[in-house]
Amino acid sequence: xxxxxxxxxxxxxxxxxxxxxxxxxxxxxxxxxxxxxxxxxxxxxxxxxxxxxxxxxxxxxxxxxxxxxxxxxxxxxxxxxxxxxxxxxxxxxxxxxxxxxxxxxxxxxxxxxxxxxxxxxxxxxxxxxxxxxxxxxxxxxxxxxxxxxxxxxxxxxxxxxxxxxxxxxxxxxxxxxxxxxxxxxxxxxxxxxxxxxxxxxxxxxxxxxxxxxxxxxxxxxxxxxxxxxxxxxxxxxxxxxxxxxxxxxxxxxxxxxxxxxxxxxxxxxxxxxxxxxxxxxxxxxxxxxxxxxxxxxxxxxxxxxxxxxxxxxxxxxxxxxxxxxxxxxxxxxxxxxxxxxxxxxxxxxxxxxxxxxxxxxxxxxxxxxxxxxxxxxxxxxxxxxxxxxxxxxxxxxxxxxxxxxxxxxxxxxxxx
Amino acid sequence: xxxxxxxxxxxxxxxxxxxxxxxxxxxxxxxxxxxxxxxxxxxxxxxxxxxxxxxxxxxxxxxxxxxxxxxxxxxxxxxxxxxxxxxxxxxxxxxxxxxxxxxxxxxxxxxxxxxxxxxxxxxxxxxxxxxxxxxxxxxxxxxxxxxxxxxxxxxxxxxxxxxxxxxxxxxxxxxxxxxxxxxxxxxxxxxxxxxxxxxxxxxxxxxxxxxxxxxxxxxxxxxxxxxxxxxxxxxxxxxxxxxxxxxxxxxxxxxxxxxxxxxxxxxxxxxxxxxxxxx
Numbered sequence: 044x045x046x047x048x049x050x051x052x053x054x055x056x057x058x059x060x061x062x063x064x065x066x067x068x069x070x071x072x073x074x075x076x077x078x079x080x081x082x083x084x085x086x087x088x089x090x091x092x093x094x095x096x097x098x099x100x101x102x103x104x105x106x107x108x109x110x111x112x113x114x115x116x117x118x119x120x121x122x123x124x125x126x127x128x129x130x131x132x133x134x135x136x137x138x139x140x141x142x143x144x145x146x147x148x149x150x151x152x153x154x155x156x157x158x159x160x161x162x163x164x165x166x167x168x169x170x171x172x173x174x175x176x177x178x179x180x181x182x183x184x185x186x187x188x189x190x191x192x193x194x195x196x197x198x199x200x201x202x203x204x205x206x207x208x209x210x211x212x213x214x215x216x217x218x219x220x221x222x223x224x225x226x227x228x229x230x231x232x233x234x235x236x237x238x239x240x241x242x243x244x245x246x247x248x249x250x251x252x253x254x255x256x257x258x259x260x261x262x263x264x265x266x267x268x269x270x271x272x273x274x275x276x277x278x279x280x281x282x283x284x285x286x287x288x289x290x291x292x293x294x295x296x297x298x299x300x301x302x303x304x305x306x307x308x309x310x311x312x313x314x315x316x317x318x319x320x321x322x323x324x325x326x327x328x329x330x331x332x333x334x335x336x337x338x339x340x341x342x343x344x345x346x347x348x349x350x351x352x353x354x355x356x357x358x359x360x361x362x363x364x365x366x367x368x369x370x371x372x373x374x375x376x377x378x379x380x381x382x383x384x385x386x387x388x389x390x391x392x393x394x395x396x397x398x399x400x401x402x403x404x405x406x407x408x409x410x411x412x413x414x415x416x417x418x419x420x421x422x423x424x425x426x427x428x429x430x431x432x433x434x435x436x437x438x439x440x441x442x443x444x445x446x447x448x449x450x451x452x453x454x455x456x457x458x459x
Numbered sequence: 460x461x462x463x464x465x466x467x468x469x470x471x472x473x474x475x476x477x478x479x480x481x482x483x484x485x486x487x488x489x490x491x492x493x494x495x496x497x498x499x500x501x502x503x504x505x506x507x508x509x510x511x512x513x514x515x516x517x518x519x520x521x522x523x524x525x526x527x528x529x530x531x532x533x534x535x536x537x538x539x540x541x542x543x544x545x546x547x548x549x550x551x552x553x554x555x556x557x558x559x560x561x562x563x564x565x566x567x568x569x570x571x572x573x574x575x576x577x578x579x580x581x582x583x584x585x586x587x588x589x590x591x592x593x594x595x596x597x598x599x600x601x602x603x604x605x606x607x608x609x610x611x612x613x614x615x616x617x618x619x620x621x622x623x624x625x626x627x628x629x630x631x632x633x634x635x636x637x638x639x640x641x642x643x644x645x646x647x648x649x650x651x652x653x654x655x656x657x658x659x660x661x662x663x664x665x666x667x668x669x670x671x672x673x674x675x676x677x678x679x680x681x682x683x684x685x686x687x688x689x690x691x692x693x694x695x696x697x698x699x700x701x702x703x704x705x706x707x708x709x710x711x712x713x714x715x716x717x718x719x720x721x722x723x724x725x726x727x728x729x730x731x732x733x734x735x736x737x738x
């Protein structure tokens with residue numbers, strides 16, 4: 044593929060057709076097209092509306108607990124400096140965590156859900172539907188639906204319902220109806236198909252609250268904008284705490300909403316190295332991974348063109364990751380474009396590496412990270428010892444790991 | 460330039476009856492059985508054949524067509540084989556129009572130019588690609604029209620008068636009116652509302668308007684066919700195949716015969732549609 048010319052800014056997308064280069068777009072059934080155009084109209088109205096912004100900021104502050112802290116991870120930094128010394132390098136950059144795990148509901152998902160529920164309210168919708176993999180977005184959706192008094196239906200693959208039962212219970216406590224999806228293979232991709240089928244059926248009153256920066260335009264843009272609070276805060280915080288921009292920022296990429304949220308405000312800071320971490324699963328040689336940008340190819344699914352895991356006939360494959368939140372065979376279209384344009388590097392981290400980082404962070408920081416975030420930390424563990432002591436790395440700690448303790452226990456051969 | 464679809468529709472117009480458009484899933488449950496179903500369709504009274512291209516993630520389809528697609532994929536069906544199936548059918552029938560129906564990704568991966576060339580060579584007359592609205596016309600619709608293949612658009616209850624011209628702009632062959640907001644195989648919508656919608660679309664175009672989604676019986680075909688130019692039946696046919704498959708996929712009766720029996724009944728329905736309407 045020809046390398047596209049470097050644009051003046053990496054922050055101007057998407058275009059009017061919802062495209063980021065060749066990625067993105069509106070690949071949906073005609074029934075949904077008028078709804079998506081209506082959503083776009085309302086989104087364009089509210090995105091620069093000071094009243095809307097004020098209401099969102101107020102909720103983000105007093106309900107979700109923003110701004111989230113930018114925390115100097117001294118324990119991890121010290122540990123990685125010891126590793127560096129042992130290798131005879133004598134280096135080790137300073138590691139900061141952007142603490143999205145401290146948000147209400149325990150992850151970055153609430154940022155997007157608060158924004159979209161206000162949009163749904165503006166549009167006069169009466170019912171919320173959402174898809175969820177690990178259950179983090181399902182819980183955040185059920186939370187804002189409860190807060191604003193909307194009925195909420197969450198589609199969740201039957202396989203995920205079984206392996207994420209605490210989150211299923213939380214959603215039910217919050218008043219949401221959790222519909223297990225047995226179609227296909229019963230994971231996030233199938234849940235998304237089923238949510239789209241619900242939307243196609245209930246066009247009048249239903250708002251589809253997509254959880255990641257993917258799907259048909261304008262979802263990738265609006266989810267990114269709601270999540271960009273992460274990077275906007277982190278940029279200001281590091282300037283205040285260190286007096287300069289970081290050398291490297293790292294975030295895990297499933298659909299990619301926490302990553303695009305951190306990355307977007309830094310895209311035009313050309314000296315900041317940006318790294319997205321894909322789920323390498325059990326390795327990229329086989330099919331047991333979710334590294335669509337490292338081992339997939341461009342295709343069309345769920346309303347957008349993006350990198351996908353697929354076979355030679357264009358059938359979508361089921362990926363694998365230890366982390367249910369990264370277990371998706373596609374990725375948001377803006378990431379695909381950032382990959383091809385060369386602005387962002389995307390590298391895989393294996394299940395085992397993420398698990399080690401999970402255990403390490405828990406021990407040296409007293410923070411149990413989500414397995415998704417543990418992928419990002421694992422990459423920091425790899426690169427930080429070879430960096431200089433005066434360099435700075437920010438890792439997005441997108442969520443807390445309480446939800447993952449059962450998975451980790453079974454990986455470690457323990458019963459709890 | 461006329462296509463087999465144009466000629467068939469013109470012929471039915473002179474006969475004064477609507478078309479019976481039959482959808483089946485290519486490769487369900489296996490290639491040979493599926494080809495035998497396809498070959499049985501015209502004799503049973505199908506006027507236009509919709510050949511389903513299986514896709515792993517059919518987001519506008521109900522459980523019956525989802526399951527049929529998975530059976531086909533499990534049976535080894537690919538787009539290459541679906542085109543081969545059309546071409547084998549075409550060797551024995553040069554009149555019945557064939558419309559490929561499915562989702563964009565397998566075509567995109569096959570390569571649009573290569574696909575159109577091979578589709579033409581296989582005797583394909585039209586395409587229905589569910590996830591390509593007019594906003595994405597540059598992808599496949601425009602190249603297909605240039606290649607001489609009809610691009611049949613879906614119009615839905617959410618397509619209002621303001622949007623209809625955009626939907627109809629590059630549509631050819633016929634317009635496929637989706638009778639309801641929902642997925643394939645749901646219950647049929649209020650037939651009075653469907654008739655009103657068909658008349659609304661006809662106010663915007665001279666193209667034939669066929670109605671699908673929810674039509675399962677000869678009686679429904681008769682009622683819908685009273686003012687539509689064609690009636691599309693899909694889920695009922697896919698179910699007729701599923702009904703003669705045992706728990707492990709073994710055939711308990713001949714699927715082609717089961718489909719032919721169903722289609723014969725539906726054909727009676729469309730043939731009596733205008734008689735009933737004239738009464």
